Amino acid sequence: MKIAIVGCAGRMGRMLLTEVQAVDGCQLIGGTGPSGAPEIGSDIGLLIGPTPLGITVSDDAEAVFAAADAVIDFTAPDATVVHAALAAKHNTALIVGTTGLNASHQSALDEAAKSVPVVFAPNMSVGVNLLFALTQKVAATLGIDYDIEIVEMHHRHKVDAPSGTALGLGRAAAAGRGVALDAVKETVRDGHTGAREAGKIGFATLRGGDVVGDHTVIFASEGERVELTHKASSRAIFARGAVRAAQWCDGRPAGLYSMLDVLGLA
């Protein structure tokens, strides 16, 4: 499968180049960057190691979409809108990991999905997506006599709490229970709290060191608890999920898909 990476010199872009090279059945055929960027004209191989590949970084996204079976896009919302139109025009599958899309950016993806397979996922780690699906299923199975608590830890630089992934896990748990997360969320416990209210979903946030990301969903009842945990040790897992999504698009009909579709968990 011929794969190209747009925004290939960015932090995720470089990881994606490395990952495509490493996977059997995938051939890296091109990469792009913004016009005027320093990496334009450089050999792609030299972005990730000492060995040139004989492919240069281009600012001509159109040519790259024309040549590729699938393009992976972890760029920025406005660029992603342009890429979506190119994907539809050239019948190229598109894998989008760009975050921060608003409704209008999103509708550009919906439009492209009428012509080509588009996989859109803010978190492409296989493990985290599996955890979303497992959490929803367990929340639906175990019932209200199990208290749900979500604990997460990230490195010292992270500024938002709880993490987006923790909130995603909370939404999955709430969906399993058939309620909205906002109605049951508890993110602060400080001082005399009174006993725990049944049906709430509690969150606990830890910050320190260089932890890439640890998340645990606890289901605690009289006599037992079930704990589902994900621990990331490297951001390469997002690249791995993206390449898996690209391969999954081979022969796939047009449509908008999530990582749960790619993983067979939807």
Next chain:
Amino acid sequence: MSIGILGCTGRMGQMILTHLVQHHRSLIAGGSGSPNSTLAGQDLGRLVGADPLGLTVDTNPARVMARASVVIDCSSPAATAHHAALAARHGTALVVATTGLNAQQQQAVFDAARSVPVIYTPNLSPGVSVLIALTRQVAATLGPDYDIEIVEMHHRHKVDAPSGTALGLGEAAAAGRGQPLDALKETVRDGHTGARNSGSIGFATLRGGDVAGDHSVIFASDGERLELSHKASSRALFAHGAIRAAQWCSDRPPGLYSMLDVLGLA
């Protein structure tokens, strides 16, 4: 629906009876115990330190079955084989909470399932059943680049290793990979082991204190790991599971079922 307990004077039987007396008094059809027991004829409510129920420990299980739509059997392997035949004759649903049945005794249980609904499962705790189902699904989804390790801890008196539940989890993982556990199992790591054999399923066993039972299934890859865990804090949870199973199978068609069926995870 009415529930009878066979072997109600033993530890498991009393635990189940206690839960029923506290939460579902009106559902109790009766309880049986060994004719040799000093508790024969004792009031069932008084037996577990509650108000009298007006029903006593019966030495004849057939009488209990005649009054109950479902019985929970926590007697002994030999008695269970006899109870299975009785249940089939009386058209009473049967939840087998007895463990350690030999092949012949198991066959008696399977035979009864031709006439009545029978729940037969190695661990009645809802949490462990959920973990077994999740383990199988995750092992099938994640592929061999995820190393599977199963860690368990139990109290200082436990004599067998790994625990039956840990082996059950290993079976589920191996089934997810489409292979028999014996081909993949690794239970000893001592001295210079060489690098890990890809595809193997490793077991680690810890013993100490009064731990009721902790189990973790770890799926570890480059960059991330997923850990599915269960921690028992009291054996009362088996009682919850048995009662839930009884309520589920009371009006089911004849057949052999497990906790996975009860929980909708099969």
